Amino acid sequence: MATKVKKLRVKKHRVVLNRSAGGDTAITVFMVILGILMFLPMYITVITAFKPTAELSIVPPKFYVVRPTLKNFIDLFTNMNQTWVPVTRYIFNTVYISVASTFGALVLGSMTAYALSRIRMPGYKVINSMIKYSLMIGSTITGTYNFIIYCKIGLLNTYAISILPVWAGTLGLYLMKNFIDDNISDEMIEAARIDGAHEFTIYWKIAMPLVKPAWLTLIVTTFQAVWAAGASGYVWSENLKTFNSAIAAITGTSASAGGAMAAGALIMMSVPIVVFVVNQSKIVETMASSGMKD
Template sequence: MRKKLNRSIGGNVFSLCLLILLGTFMALPLIYVVSNAFKPLEELFVYPPRFFVVNPTTQNFKDMVQILAQSRVTFTRYLFNTMFITIVGTFGHLFIASMAAFVVSRHKFPGKQFIFKLIVLSLMFTPSVTSVSSFIIMSRIKLLDTYWAILLPAFQSTLGLYLMKQFMDTLPEAVFESARIDGANEFKIYWKIAMPMVKPAWITLIILMVQNLWNTQSQYIFSEQMKSLPQAMQQILAGGISRTGVASAVSFLMMLVPLCVFVFSQSQVIETMTTSGIKE
């Protein structure tokens, strides 16, 4: 008995050490980005390279703000464009995808299986594959250089529909039948019952959409007033070796928001991973 207990403790210690090692290894790129953002220019080019900053400074961020201040468009405009696209695109997609998933999952109608197979098939194609056709469509309906050119593709993404549908398939039908007997309509069942029960799924979807839209550099936007923060940052990165420190600050800034969203909702993501394969 004691041997089994010692073996179990030894296995747990080994697993813990292995997880800590893997976690540290995966965190190294993030730590390196943060370290570079606060390095003075001379430390960025020192040889051999230093992983950690020795003399931290905020000069890189000051230079970044100064460069953006000299632009024809203010930094706040770039930030507003990015936040508007991210917030509206994320919650618009969540609402549309979850409603469609509820219908596909909990209702029977002709062609249901065929439609779901098309949804799964569409997941095989990356956005770059459909970029030309999407550009032609946006051009013909005269939505180029508008917010809608970014929001409409975000709304119709099938990844969220697939994720929500798979989770809603795990919900017991008895819950919905009881609600219908009590007089609840379909929208109330969707909003009051289904959505709270699949909270881990839509939290995960929010994280994925925020990460995608926050870093988007749309091919449909041309005017400076409509450009997002990543596009403005890309112009800074094109400044050459003299802006290496600013580029490090830009990289840190762009990863900050998605990272914060993930940190504050990581428990729900873990719950999504642990329950995604469970069915009634």
């Protein structure tokens, strides 16, 4: 400490920020503990799914598998096939509902987002704040009267009941609108208008290719919500139910099904996780414009 004035540490022409070694260590330790705590249940799901019956009944349970087996998965599917609806039907339902609801949400959401962000017809501010406030309303609150509405328009016990409400989702739309606000300039749209392009052409050919990250995010968030939604209380025909509601029904009833339950949970969680991992960077990119102004 020759000089009294504190010198800034400089490394490769960049100012090194003030960081204490103690702080770094404490934070690392905190992160590792928290990370383990967060990851442990997921890890236990995986190992339990592969444990044979003998290992499931060891006291206390081990944190590793000695003889991994696929028996739990086989049990799960055998059980599932015992109902009069074949497994393939459940899988078809899940795929059909996921694709239809995600596709609709994407087309409707992106079109609305474009119009609200770049056409700005009179009244767009009211609609924007309605969408913003709708994020504050939990599904329980709207759910109260959705039942009556479903009744009146005859949606009970149909595929549509799992699909149409997703099209009205606002989170994906909100993210998409903010992303368009931040990434597409009025000048660009204006230039296209002067060239005589129709609004739908501008939306589809100019705006949409520029907001692909937001597309992916909308697809992923919608898909995750649909996937996690499981059984709707308003669908009672077995042949309209989804794969995840079938898994939930089986793992919920059989008392000794620890292994099969973990196997079901593993199947259920691996799909959205894979979808997320593949799209992670695009999603984070989209979230960069998620901020709520004013």
